[in-house]
Amino acid sequence: MSKVVLITGGSSGIGKSIGEFLSLKGFTIYGTSRTPERYPDSKFNLVKLDVSDTTSIHEAVSAVIAKSGRLDVLINNAGAGITGPIEEIPDVEIQRNFDTNLFGPIRVIKAVLPQMRVQNSGLIINVTSIAGYMGLPYRGVYSASKGALELITEALRMEIKDFNIHMTNVAPGDFATNIAAGRYHAPIKEDSPYKKPYGDTLNLMDAHVSEGKDPLLMAHAIYKVITTKNPKIHYKVGEFMQKFSIVLKRILPDKVYERMLMNHYKL
Structure with a gap:
């Protein structure tokens, strides 16, 4: 029997790549979009979901x-990106980002768990971010929302273990998608004390995304997770140095690691 897969944010970027790849592998795919009517040429089913x-x-x-x-x-x-000096990001934008990146996935999980319990089987994959493993300058809100989802997964997977439902995180690094275009950017203010460092960091972040990996790499990783009998708690997908940065955070003194990040961002 073909497995039925629901992918939130399936109309573009990583979600679209995952949906198309899994369709070729014989899965029954339902992607979601707030405006599915805008994608009549989608290669898999799209349903309306916010x-x-x-x-x-x-x-x-x-x-x-x-x-x-x-x-x-x-x-x-x-998910949604967000950048800016934390001092200057409007509270409403911080709340909106957490609503999408943390509370949104929790809502969808709550909606699917009753059916998976009835089936006595299921798999939930939360797409987080390598950025969620560290507080990145001018991406602190994004790092925090994705990091929180990582911890929610760690807790919830233990709570649902008795129902034969598995849960895991897959954390991508930088991929060549349109996330930068859809990201909330706090404006670079002429009179801001953060004008130069934030502007320089923003240019560097956008360059990383445009030069990022093909989203198909994430699709392959997700397929591997789905076809694994007992998935791990955490997976990381991306450039070697992005994944290695998580290892360095575990072994380096805090201030040494902080200095390494600041050098990377030229701060």
Whole structure:
């Protein structure tokens, strides 16, 4: 029987690549978008879902179950970028980012767990970020929201273990997607004390994304997780140095690691 997979944020970028690749592997794919009508040429089913709207989530999940009779894999991929000096990012934007990157995935998880419990099986993959393993300058809000999702996964996977439901994190590094275009950028203010370091860091971040890996690499990694009998808690996908930076954070003194980051960002 073909596994039924629900991918949030499936209309572009990493989510689209995952959906197309898994479709070729014979999975039944349902991607989500807030505006699925804008993607009539999608190579897999797209359903309307907004991770900030609980009613929207339950309607989408119910529609998938009604059509396919089950739900085997949830890939929490929908997310949003945000940059800026924390002092200057409006509170409403910080809250909006956490609503998308943390509370949104939690809402979708809550919506699918009852069906997976009935099935006595299921897999939930939370797409986090290598940035979630460290506090990055001018990306602190993003790092915090993704890092929080990593910890939620660690806790929740123990709570659902008795129901034969697995949960894991897959943390990508920089990939060549349109995330930079959709990211909230705090404006670079002429009179801001952060004008130069923030502006320079923003240019560096955008260059990393545009020069990033092909999202198909994430699709291969997700496929490997789905076809693994007992997935690990954490996976990292990206450039060697991005993954190695997590190892360095574990072994280096805090201030040495901080200096390494500051040198990288030329701060």
